[in-house]
Amino acid sequence: MSILNSLQKSTIESLQVLYHQTFSEKDFQVNQTKPEFEGDYTVVMFSLVKSLKLSPEVIGNQLGEHLIKTYPEIFSAYNIIKGFLNLTIADDYWMNFLQQHYNDICFGKQAMNNKKVMVEYSSPNTNKPLHLGHLRNNFLGWSVAEILGANGNTVLKSCIVNDRGIHICKSMIAWQLFGNGDTPQSTGIKGDHFVGDFYVKFNDEYKKQVKELVANGMAEPEAEKEAPIMKATQQMLQDWEAGKPDVIELWKKMNGWVYEGFDVTYKRIGSDFDKMYYESNTYLLGKDIVQQGLEKNIFIRKEDGSVWIDLTADGLDEKLVLRKDGTSVYITQDIGLAQQKYDEYKIDKSIHVIGDEQNYHMKVLQLICKKMGLPYADDIHHLSYGMVELPTGKMKSREGTVVDADDLVDEMEKEAAAKTEELGKVKDFSEDELKALYHTIGLGALKFYLLRVDPKKKMIFNPEESIDFHGFTGPFIQFNHARISSVLRKNPINNDHTTGNSFLPLEKELIVLLEKYPSVIKQAGDELNPSAIAIYVYTIAKTFSSFYTEHSIANAESEEKKQLRLKLANMTAIVIKSGMQLLGINVPDRM
């Protein structure tokens, strides 16, 4: 049981004994004691005043007295300031805790429950390479999956690839027109970038054609429809849907190039999936559900044949679910895919990591599933995250302001290499070891940068300023892990129970923090929020760093003190490593 739970429980029991009234954890608040006061945890008395009809000071005194008398193994002292009962936790309690967990690599993780969760993330389009926004999505999705696993869930990572549609045809057309038969192999360009370049080429040509038509007197909206390259693209989409062999062949070939490129990037950034879904296989799903909905009168067919759902009573709008030609739209596929996931895996919860620009869409999806009475409707959860913006505003591919994922990772690794060389602490590393280290540090900095911010909030990335390696960053945390590793390499730990020590303030601070790790994992899981982990791990590293500078471990005042500090350091290293792992970040033993 956590110290917080023990504290709540003993408080409730004491209140029962003292006042013959039954309280629950929600009836009073427990916080960590502010550093300017004496004590470790504080119970706030004010909320008890009304029901007990006693002053906060009186309750605090009686409660404090009773607690230390009844639970001497937990509490050693108390004091009251205003309505705050500050409790000091017994040193023995901490000592036992440390002895029990200092070498426990599973500390903080929950036993398996029977829940199965699917986390869908990444969702790339096969017409362009991944960019900074995808990175936030990928890191979030992967980390959330990991965190849910640490909370005892069985987790499936999935990915829906948008591999068909008009945007894919655009790069196909452009390649036919301007490609001269070039391939990634012949040009030496990574497949996803190669195809992305043709997508850009399409837009350039399209703009040019529209401009020409307008110059010849056509109205702009009409010109946008009539541009030959656009008409060709639309024709190609129809051919694709009709299964025309040469179009299908081209489509397969170009998507194949993109996947080769994606594989490299995914491997590099540490994304992986248990299940891939392809829109080309799912885009027809959901139609039968629409049919059922029509029969139940949840959907309505308009005169032109299109099918709609009226959500105005729920504060939303009317939403189209089938076009008049009978083809399905995005939301229809999503309903179908949700059904398929449920049928296939019997998942208890389905988490969709999707940007907040699609909040409305996801709301509609959920509402439709609910109205259809689908059993999983309430278990669909949209993990909505804010866009990554530049100081100048949104990233726009048309204006060439998109920060490319591959380029960014390259830069981060280069930066890591430069810093490492400058410091010259790993001169004995082999070429391969150095490469691995640069990757660990560079990617660690990037992941931490994107994960330390609350997912819900949009964030600003300034490409002018490179991502920092000092302060509240991944490398700072990695550095502290390396420092601890270094100390532990040179000083063996004795497993005997360490006794007879009281804690210095920084030692106490560290152990109180370590004890909280399980609750942080739980919070991060409940909130689907990796930033809770990031902030926590940083706080641990920072506290350790102060402790490390202030007190010598190897040359402690006594052998007992040395053992205590070694155990503290060991547990700190384990928690840092474990927490960073939940973020998808590795920690080196040397850097």
Added chain:
RNA sequence: GGUCUGGUAGCUCAGUUGGAUAGAGCAUCAGCCUUCUAAGCUGAGGGUCAUUGGUUCGAAUCCAAUCCAGAUCACCA
């Protein structure tokens, strides 16, 4: 216009669901490496928590209104 987010130090962000004098990092300034890794540590300056009301022992946090910024409301995905 409707709906939904958000507004905290010069900048980027925290703030444990209502608790004690609102915290970090970056940037600025001043110190600290003959001892375990200085990607570090210590300290200083920097705030009308967008504004105004309300709720109560107590509000950055809850409620209302206003201002500002963004997203969305497609027979696009």
